[in-house]
Amino acid sequence: MPYFDAASSAPLHPVARQALQASLDEGWADPARLYKEGRRARLLLDAAREAAAEAVGCRADELVFTASGTRAVHSGIAGALAGRRRAGRHLIVSAVEHSSVLHSAEVFEADGGTVTQVAVDRAGAVTAEAYGEALRPETALACLQSANHEVGTRQPVAAVAGVCREAGVPLLVDAAQSLGWGRVEGDWSLLTASAHKWGGPSGVGLLVVRKGVRFAAQGPVDERESGRAPGFENIPAVVAAAASLRAVRAEAAEETVRLRELTERIRARVPQLVPDVEVVGDPERRLPGIVTFSCLYVDGETLLHELDRAGFSVSSGSSCTSSTLTPSHVLKAMGVLSEGNVRVSLPLGAPEEDVERFLGVLPGAVAAVREKLGAPVPETVVSRDVLVVDARGKRCPIPVIELAKVIGDVPVGGTVRVLSDDEAARLDIPAWCEMRGQEYLGEEPADHGCAYVVRRIA
Amino acid sequence: MPYFDAASSAPLHPVARQALQASLDEGWADPARLYKEGRRARLLLDAAREAAAEAVGCRADELVFTASGTRAVHSGIAGALAGRRRAGRHLIVSAVEHSSVLHSAEVFEADGGTVTQVAVDRAGAVTAEAYGEALRPETALACLQSANHEVGTRQPVAAVAGVCREAGVPLLVDAAQSLGWGRVEGDWSLLTASAHKWGGPSGVGLLVVRKGVRFAAQGPVDERESGRAPGFENIPAVVAAAASLRAVRAEAAEETVRLRELTERIRARVPQLVPDVEVVGDPERRLPGIVTFSCLYVDGETLLHELDRAGFSVSSGSSCTSSTLTPSHVLKAMGVLSEGNVRVSLPLGAPEEDVERFLGVLPGAVAAVREKLGAPVPETVVSRDVLVVDARGKRCPIPVIELAKVIGDVPVGGTVRVLSDDEAARLDIPAWCEMRGQEYLGEEPADHGCAYVVRRIA
Numbered sequence: 001m002p003y004f005d006a007a008s009s010a011p012l013h014p015v016a017r018q019a020l021q022a023s024l025d026e027g028w029a030d031p032a033r034l035y036k037e038g039r040r041a042r043l044l045l046d047a048a049r050e051a052a053a054e055a056v057g058c059r060a061d062e063l064v065f066t067a068s069g070t071r072a073v074h075s076g077i078a079g080a081l082a083g084r085r086r087a088g089r090h091l092i093v094s095a096v097e098h099s100s101v102l103h104s105a106e107v108f109e110a111d112g113g114t115v116t117q118v119a120v121d122r123a124g125a126v127t128a129e130a131y132g133e134a135l136r137p138e139t140a141l142a143c144l145q146s147a148n149h150e151v152g153t154r155q156p157v158a159a160v161a162g163v164c165r166e167a168g169v170p171l172l173v174d175a176a177q178s179l180g181w182g183r184v185e186g187d188w189s190l191l192t193a194s195a196h197k198w199g200g201p202s203g204v205g206l207l208v209v210r211k212g213v214r215f216a217a218q219g220p221v222d223e224r225e226s227g228r229a230p231g232f233e234n235i236p237a238v239v240a241a242a243a244s245l246r247a248v249r250a251e252a253a254e255e256t257v258r259l260r261e262l263t264e265r266i267r268a269r270v271p272q273l274v275p276d277v278e279v280v281g282d283p284e285r286r287l288p289g290i291v292t293f294s295c296l297y298v299d300g301e302t303l304l305h306e307l308d309r310a311g312f313s314v315s316s317g318s319s320c321t322s323s324t325l326t327p328s329h330v331l332k333a334m335g336v337l338s339e340g341n342v343r344v345s346l347p348l349g350a351p352e353e354d355v356e357r358f359l360g361v362l363p364g365a366v367a368a369v370r371e372k373l374g375a376p377v378p379e380t381v382v383s384r385d386v387l388v389v390d391a392r393g394k395r396c397p398i399p400v401i402e403l404a405k406v407i408g409d410v411p412v413g414g415t416v417r418v419l420s421d422d423e424a425a426r427l428d429i430p431a432w433c434e435m436r437g438q439e440y441l442g443e444e445p446a447d448h449g450c451a452y453v454v455r456r457i458a
Numbered sequence: 459m460p461y462f463d464a465a466s467s468a469p470l471h472p473v474a475r476q477a478l479q480a481s482l483d484e485g486w487a488d489p490a491r492l493y494k495e496g497r498r499a500r501l502l503l504d505a506a507r508e509a510a511a512e513a514v515g516c517r518a519d520e521l522v523f524t525a526s527g528t529r530a531v532h533s534g535i536a537g538a539l540a541g542r543r544r545a546g547r548h549l550i551v552s553a554v555e556h557s558s559v560l561h562s563a564e565v566f567e568a569d570g571g572t573v574t575q576v577a578v579d580r581a582g583a584v585t586a587e588a589y590g591e592a593l594r595p596e597t598a599l600a601c602l603q604s605a606n607h608e609v610g611t612r613q614p615v616a617a618v619a620g621v622c623r624e625a626g627v628p629l630l631v632d633a634a635q636s637l638g639w640g641r642v643e644g645d646w647s648l649l650t651a652s653a654h655k656w657g658g659p660s661g662v663g664l665l666v667v668r669k670g671v672r673f674a675a676q677g678p679v680d681e682r683e684s685g686r687a688p689g690f691e692n693i694p695a696v697v698a699a700a701a702s703l704r705a706v707r708a709e710a711a712e713e714t715v716r717l718r719e720l721t722e723r724i725r726a727r728v729p730q731l732v733p734d735v736e737v738v739g740d741p742e743r744r745l746p747g748i749v750t751f752s753c754l755y756v757d758g759e760t761l762l763h764e765l766d767r768a769g770f771s772v773s774s775g776s777s778c779t780s781s782t783l784t785p786s787h788v789l790k791a792m793g794v795l796s797e798g799n800v801r802v803s804l805p806l807g808a809p810e811e812d813v814e815r816f817l818g819v820l821p822g823a824v825a826a827v828r829e830k831l832g833a834p835v836p837e838t839v840v841s842r843d844v845l846v847v848d849a850r851g852k853r854c855p856i857p858v859i860e861l862a863k864v865i866g867d868v869p870v871g872g873t874v875r876v877l878s879d880d881e882a883a884r885l886d887i888p889a890w891c892e893m894r895g896q897e898y899l900g901e902e903p904a905d906h907g908c909a910y911v912v913r914r915i916a
Contacts, residue, residue, distance in 0.1 A: 003495055008488040009690065017482060024475060028660065030466040034762050035771035037461055067525030067661065068689030074678045100688070103678035196690060202486065203525065203661040203692035219677065220532045220561035230558070231526030232467065232654060234661035237695070304492050313493035 002354035003313045006197075007149055007177060007290055007345035013199030016244035020201055020236050027235030032223065045235050048242035055245045056191060056208055057183040063208045064225040065238045069176045069194020072205035073100040075217065075228060076172055076190050080141045081108060083214035084170070088138020089113040094126045094145065094155070095333035098174055101143050102329070123282035124151045124334045128159035135167045142171050146178040150317050150330040150343055151281030152263075152290030154178070158186030170213050177287060179206075180248040181256065189213045195241035198248050199348065203234050204241040251348060259288040259346050262355045266291045266344060273363045278435060280336045289346040292317075294331070295366050296432060297375035297401045298340025306365035307342075312358055317341045318396065318424070327396070327424045337431035338424055339397035340366070373397065376404040385414040392449050396424035400432050403454060407438065410456050415441065421449030429454065460812035461771045464655075465607055465635060465748055465803035471657030474702035478659055478694050485693030490681065503693050506700035513703045514649060514666055515641040521666045522683040523696045527634045527652020530663035531558040533675065533686060534630055534648050538599045539566060541672035542628070546596020547571040552584045552603065552613070553791035556632055559601050560787070581740035582609045582792045586617035593625045600629050604636040608775050608788040608801055609739030610721075610748030612636070616644030628671050635745060637664075638706040639714065647671045653699035656706050657806065661692050662699040709806060717746040717804050720813045724749045724802060731821045736893060738794045747804040750775075752789070753824050754890060755833035755859045756798025764823040765800075770816055775799045776854065776882070785854070785882045795889035796882055797855040798824070831855065834862040843872040850907050854882035858890050861912060865896065868914050873899065879907030887912065 003011065012020075027044045029037035046060075053060040066072040081091060093105050095117045105115045116134045118126050131142060142164050147154045157173055164171040170189030178184065180198030184191060190213060195204035207228060209215045215228075222230040263286075271277050276296035295303065300318025307314055317328025318341040327338035344358070387410050391399040399420040407416055418429060426443065429452040433440035441453040461469065470478075485502045487495035504518075511518040524530040539549060551563050553575045563573045574592045576584050589600060600622050605612045615631055622629040628647030636642065638656030642649060648671060653662035665686060667673045673686075680688040721744075729735050734754035753761065758776025765772055775786025776799040785796035802816070845868050849857035857878040865874055876887060884901065887910040891898035899911040 001494070003487075003493075005488070005491065005493070005495075008491060009486055012482050012486050020482070021479065024470050024478075024659075028467055028470050028654065029461075029771075030463070033463065033466060033771070033773060034759070035461075035463065035766045035773075036459070037463075037771055067529065068692075070680065070689035071525065074688065078677070099680060100678065103680060103688075107678045194690070196486065201482075201692070201694070202690055203695055205689075219536070220558065220565045222528065222557060222561060230532065230561075231528035231663075232652070232660055234526075234659070234695075236659070237661055237692075301492070308493045313487075313491070313495055315491060315493075 001311045002350070002358065004344045004346060004350070004358070005313050005315045006347035007343065008315055009196050010199040010347050012201060013244040013247055013348070015247035016200050016240040019243035020240035023236040023239040027239060031233060031235065041235050044239050045233060048235070048238045051242040051246055052206060055183070055249060056179070056206065058208050058210065061226070062210055063206060064228045065233065066205035066207050066229045067203055067231065067234070069192060069197065069205040070100040071229070072192035072194070072207040073098070073174060074104055076192050076207050076209070077101065077104040077108070077141065077143065078218040079209070079215045079228065080170055080172060080190055080213065081113070082216040082218050084140035087140050088136070090136050090139045091115045092118060092131065092134045092139060092142040094118045094120060094143070096120050096124055096148050096330045097143060097145055098149055098176065101174055120333050122334055122336060124148050124153035124280070124330065125282055125285065126155055126160065128156055128163045131160045132163045135164070135169060139167070139169045142169055144171060144173060146173050146175040146184050147287045148281070148330060149177050150328055151292045151334070152287040153282040154285040154287065157184055157188065161186035161188045180245065181252050181287065182249070195244070198245055200241035200244040201237045203237045248348060255348050256288045259350065262346060262350065262352060263289060263291040263344070265355060266359065269359055270362065273359060274366050276435070278337045278431070280331065280334060290343065292341065292343045294337035295340030295342070296337065296435065297373060297397055297404065298366055298369045299373060299397055300339065300341050302369045302372065303340055303342065303365060306368055307361070310361045310365060312361065315343050317343065327427055332427050335431070337428055337435065339400060339428045340369070373401055375401050385410060386417065387414070388417045388419065391418055391420045391422070391425070393421065395422050396428060399425040400428050403429060403432065407454065407456055412456050414456050416454045416456070418452045418454070419446050419449055420452060425452060426450070459769050460808070460816065462802045462804055462808070462816070463771050463773045464805035465801065466773055467654050468657040468805050470659060471702040471705055471806070473705035474658050474698040477701035478698035481694040481697040485697060489691060489693065499693050502697050503691060506696045509700040509704055510664060513641070513707055514637070514664065516666050517669065519684070520668055521664060522686045523691065524663035524665050524687045525661060525689065525692070527650060527655065527663040528558040529687070530650035530652070530665040531556070531632060532562055534650050534665050534667070535559065535562040535566070535599065535601065536676040537667070537673045537686065538628055538630060538648055538671065539571070540674040540676050542598035545598050546594070548594050548597045549573045550576060550589065550592045550597060550600040552576045552578060552601070554578050554582055554606050554788045555601060555603055556607055556634060559632055578791050580792055580794060582606050582611035582738070582788065583740055583743065584613055584618065586614055586621045589618045590621045593622070593627060597625070597627045600627055602629060602631060604631050604633040604642050605745045606739070606788060607635050608786055609750045609792070610745040611740040612743040612745065615642055615646065619644035619646045638703065639710050639745065640707070653695070653702070656703055658699035658702040659695045661695045706806060713806050714746045717808065720804060720808065720810060721747060721749040721802070723813060724817065727817055728820065731817060732824050734893070736795045736889070738789065738792060748801065750799065750801045752795035753798030753800070754795065754893065755831060755855055755862065756824055756827045757831060757855055758797065758799050760827045760830065761798055761800065761823060764826055765819070768819045768823060770819065773801050775801065785885055790885050793889070795886055795893065797858060797886045798827070831859055833859050843868060844875065845872070846875045846877065849876055849878045849883070851879065853880050854886060857883040858886050861887060861890065865912070865914055870914050872914050874912045874914070876910045876912070877904050877907055878910060883910060884908070
């Protein structure tokens, strides 16, 4: 039963389990107390902090443990913005950050701050130049992930950190997806991470604030974790997090090569095995274990169910798999197809046979979904110059399927107007045009939705 | 090696350990995902929520899991205050709440809110009348602990909830110390608790918001835990928390009787065994496992070290055991002696022999500390009418020891002025006077500190 969604949460690493169980007996007491159980808990906490700091490449007194990666991001951004309030109230984030960063930015904006979202290219990467252009005299903080969680693209963190450093602006790096693979390079100021992403336990995040970075923790605090993460320390989990980080780092060099070869295999073979597929994300500058592709004329949720029935656990950034019915903001920002989206993220040790089995199962699963939805087979008839398809009330991927079905019905040079009230269509119709070599003319307001206008070229 | 500080953190209950280990294999995946690992995690989370809600006496959809009891308090107070912002910006808390409540109140005050602290009697209890008097038309929220964490006194929660309900003001109950013993009675609106206090794992708090209570979660949130507790769920810990809550409840009836008898024994025998001791907290309306007393002429930290050397782990609300050098705000609000303070809080299953051993060890430990500090033995000589003792630069319990040493040097009717710059003296000199039957005349400003004026009566 291959689990291919390590980027959501990795199964507990054996070292994490061992460390957790071992420290349940020693780590339950209050480390602030003077008696022996407290001193023992304090020793465990201090040792875990040293180990985690060593893995991050920072001083132990720069690192605090939080209750989750999300908390680390929320507290890190809020504290850095407050600490730099005198500089100004401008925040820079990339358009493809994790939702915890974007939620923090929303709260900051609602509170009167200004946020600049730095755009990404089709591979999902920002540039240092774009961060440079976004910087203002009143910029308090810039945030950038070390690598993207949905498509695996690595960001040019060191270069962006350099640009920010020159402007005297601290850079917060969300290293949730990459910390297990290695230290984050460059002269960053703050760093956040999440233990369950590298095989550590749930309930542990890291927040690193470099010495000299202005920081003012927000909300009620207490005396724990340098006043940056209130609440009783979860020492067994913290010990397990630090131990497993060290363990996965020891495996990283070998697994980087192995998993990279496996994801490369998926990148290369999926387009050969499945028609109408777009593999997304940077082919070179990427995390070893993540590969993402989108399948035209496919409903992501149904495809996930098909794959789950075949024993494969993967995730999707398609709108139909989310509760909000909007496609992944990452795929949207990249301008790539979101329908029928599949993210494969291999855990450490994922066996080659499982990947081969996946490649064996995928074509049939996609074909089954397409058949169910009545996806188009090559068209013939030519007729009118302008054709209107009413796909209102129909959800992704139906509007694109309807478009594909009729594009052959207009002559070359003729147009199809797709009426749709589905948010995903805004992204997927232009993406389909690019994949199919048709011309996307833009959208126009229409009764209860939009008209997406496509000119037939091919 | 008896651990008598369960009120700080209880050792992991065997059921918690078992449940934690069992769910490490099933509970690590993202419960929001559609594949089987996600569905399994979701089932565990749902079952834990049902079990915890049953123990609290609420609906499952009223209860969310937070990363700690402190987080539950911070989020609960902030959310309730924001939800009732239109009612006004007035908050009521008791003077003896846990620091997480008081820190929340401070943040609210710094943000322009108004806070009323309800005073307690010498036993540490509030009255419903006092809460009634504190209520205003613009009161947004009232907070009250179910029982005090330092002295064990139970609060009249049901009566206070009734008064608040009548005024249309929600009451948040911090049930951290009592939830393991039973449901919180009365018509409260919000409730918080902390799993490691009842033998559950660290890293789990509960926040209950009754249906119909206006609540607006503050700060960045996400789709987890009904938008009230952002960050990846810690499912193995949550499962362990719920299972152990059920387990300790099953033992509660029997352990209530047993521990109550043991703490009653300490309450009765400590004053017989150790001279100059004040047992504090309500003798009747109290938690079964907590007993607290203060020893005149004793430095709390040194006493804790003596007891630790003898194998007993207890805590103290004395100023000299805290990093801030101020005595416990609870003892201060009760107006009782804070020096040489010892809190014994027995964990479930604490053996009778350990308690007897403690009673055997305590008198020698106290005597050793007193001897080290040169505490007074009965005095004789009489001389001047006014005597000034300069205890500036000396920390608790030295000022009181100096006072006790010279009180016999003035005639009955004469006065002693103790110069001191130690914050604890403000509390402990009046408390000493009450214990000794001397008259405390008040404090006067003095160069670098205060003069505490005492008239000799006895």
